[in-house]
Amino acid sequence: MADILVVDDDPVSLTIVTKILEKEGNTVTGCSNARAAIEALTFHEFDLLVTDLIMPDHDGFEVIQAARNLRSGLRIIVLSGIDERVPPELTMQALTKLGVARMVRKPIKPAVLASEVLAVLIGG
Template sequence: MADILVVDDNPVSLSIVRKLREQEGNTVTGCTDARAAIESLTVHAFDLLVTDLLMPEHDGSEVIQAAKSIRPNLRIIVLSEIDERVPPELTMQVLAKLGVARMVRKPIKPAVLASEVLAVLIAG
């Protein structure tokens, strides 16, 4: 079992991730904005952060940077609607510099997300 923090301003995406992860016996905390996520990170030791990149006011990169300063070894998966014309390898090169382990493109495909989360949790 893992404690997972999910950050997404889209309630549908948040619901999909929460339901999928809870079905597998994990504890999932959901936040709809970066500020609430950063506050949660300061009071709870999560095993995994799953965050959207594009959110109003503060974006996912701010959540990632705060998470890495609070817990440098926290594993991170990014959810993103990054244009499909941008090669995933290029996107991951940029995200890897922030400490991101994986990226899942939106719209979320539950099987893909489940596979990525499992891979990150197993890799430790």
């Protein structure tokens, strides 16, 4: 179906997201840090980037910026454990300015992630 790059510093979250997306028939490349993700973006054309925001050293914002510089049309979904007291609309307004299509809050619900990925891949 799609070639997807997943970036998350939490190995459990990375494994869960990878398995959910592979179960849907996608090819998934997983990276546990921003540096590896930026390298992958440099050498491979992905259909979709799914990235965590909060990571040590380099964060998801740097991955998004690199994606915009290297692959301007790449579709992006953000995974976020941002405090639920922050209204999702405010967070999404800020992310939309960076070219992010959707945000999926952690903890990840498989059906929600699969649905959001499909919506973004078919142009929603």
